[in-house]
Amino acid sequence: MIEPGALTAVSDVVIGLVIAVPVLLAGGGVAIATRRKGRAVGGDSASLATTTTTVDSQPQAPIPPVGEPAQPVDESPDLAPTTAPPGGTDAEPHTAEPLAPEPEPATYQGRLGKARGLLSSYLGAVRSKGKIDAGTWDDLEEALIRADVGVGATDVLLDDLRGRVKAGEIQGPDALVDALKGDLVAMLSREVPPLGHRSESASPASDPGADGDNQEERPVDVWLVVGVNGVGKTTTLGKIATRLTRAGTPVLLAAGDTFRAAAAEQLGLWGERAGADVVRGGEGGDPSSVVFDAVQRAASKGISVVLADTAGRLHNKVNLIEELKKIRRVADRSPGHVVEVLLVLDATTGQNGLAQAKVFLEAVDVTGVVLTKLDGTAKGGIVVAIQRELGLPVRLVGLGEGAEDLIDFDAEAFVDALF
Secondary structure, three states, rough: OOOOOHHHHHHHHHHHHHHHHHHHHHHHHHHHHHHHHHHHOOOOOHHHHHHHHHHHHOOOOOOOOOOOOOOOOOOOOHHOOOOOOOOOOOOOOOOOHHHHHOOOOOOOHOOOOOHHHHHHHHHHHHHHHHOOOHHHHHHHHHHHHOOOOOHHHHHHHHHHHHHHHOOOOOHHHHHHHHHHHHHHHHHOOOOOOOOOOOHHHHHHHHHOOOOOHOOOOOOOOEEEEOOOOOHHHHHHHHHHHHHHOOOOEEEEEEEOOOOOOHHHHHHHHHHHHHHOEEEOOOOOOOOOHHHHHHHHHHHHOOOOEEEOOOOOHHHHHHHHHHHHHHHHHHHOOOEEEEEEEEEEEEHHOHHHHHHHHHHHHOOOOOOOEEEOHHHOOOOHHHHHHHHHHHHEEEEEEEEEHHHHHEEEOOOOHHHHHHO
């Protein structure tokens, strides 16, 4: 017979087991779940602690300079690849960054999209008719005027084409468009000496103060760059400097625009790119003295070419003209000799550029035109107006921002790109 006290003790044990067993089972489940979770993430808890400690204990690699490939970081054994890299186990990992693509050379075909787009719609309408009628001539006239060929040049071109159509020389719209293309090439083509060519007829006698004892010795060629402010005059001069130095001709730059703020600093940056020295004057100083000093320094250093920037203030026309005349005279003093006076025009200004050009033609003997921003306008026909109305050849054209985007004018390539 079991005593009541013993029965109470057994009962307490059973109740304790009933309570304890579920708790123990629940704790084991949590532990199992924790281990499973650790393996799912990347290993057991011990492995995770080791990896973190290894990464944290390593010194961080310094940030490489811009443009240099970052150094490869050693991976931990747990993260090492299990397969060999392509090319076998001896192949080294490729860490070099891809090289930047080389800039495409400036071409008329690639950079005259806006001008070509304007003409193509009109020429397409002419070709699609299948015959030459009154509407054909209206389309051609509007196309040429909108492209800034100019009224005078447009009349000359269309009168010639009408006569040839009437004579039966041109039959059909396709032949008419081809004839227009040929006439434009002929109108733009002219024989001009190479840039920097020293004319035998040029005489230093234009300056009464020239030193007559040394007139036959002219070792320094001077190029003057003129134009209104904002057309890209200083930038053009810098590009010419880069072009000449790359061709092996040493140059010296003269910051003759002493009135525009930061003009000398801008020219100085181009001088650094071209590897050329810059002669500067005081702000608001006499630009003629800057050019004179540049010529003297070039002669002493054996430098054959001086490129001189000038001011372009049209708000005071009389003073500007007199200033340019003086610069021209001073630059022509021995040992200097002016061989180029390049007028810079902005192609986007269209016919307004012609009015500006006439101011400079009154002041100096311009030898040619540099047409900038030709790639940014649909008014490519301004080239025709410049050569016909100003009687000046377009020597260089700007087809972009880079130094290599200032190229020689080529009439046939230019017209081909438009058509």
